Amino acid sequence: MLTWHKEIIIPTAIDRVWNLFELDQIQRIMPNVVKHKPLEIKEEVIGSTYEQTYREGKRTETYIVTDIEYENTKQKKHKKVEFALAKAFKIQTAFTLIKLDDKSTKFIYTGQNEGLNLMGKTFIKLGSKKRNDKVVDAFVELVRSEALKDS
Known part of the structure; x- marks a missing residue:
């Protein structure tokens, strides 16, 4: 299993950062997600599902994303999702x-990628932690830069 945890401070209001995770804004921070269609939206958010299509080069992959945790208060915003990718990986x-003050927000990005079958487990074992860290760092930086554009 591959896991990650990255924290940064973004010098802008919590709502500006949170807005980037809204349905109509998601492609700003996930440009490879070419489709993000709600399938079932639950009032309490947890259990909501979305069909998402991801493109990397010429390859596209479509999967179902499920909201498994959700919190939205003035001080803290949190969303955890999970999906199975290519029947080989379970990703959360x-x-x-976290609101530090009116002009600064702590952003914490965590996750895990678990192999579901021999191919998935082998791929994760052979995969580079350094390469995964680069992907995580790039995502966190993109969230920071997009949030600052809205400031």
């Missing part, structure tokens, strides 16, 4: 925002 990612 969590986005947590």
Whole structure:
């Protein structure tokens, strides 16, 4: 299993950062997600599902994303999702925002990628932690830069 945990401070209001995780804004921080269609939206958010299509080069992959944790208060915003990718990986990612003050927000990005079958487990074992860290760092930086554009 591959896990990650990255924290940064973004010098802007918590709601500006949280807005980037809304349905109509998601492609700003996940440009490879070419489709993000709600399938079932639950009032309490947890259990909501979305069909998401991801493109990398010429390859596209479509999967179902499920909200498994959700919190939205003035001080803390949190969303955790999970999905199975290519029947080989079970991926969970969590986005947590903590209001430090009116002009600064702590952004915590955590996740795990678990192999579901021999191919998935082998791929994760052979995969580079350094390469995964680069992907995580790039995502966190993109969230920071997009949030600052809205400031």
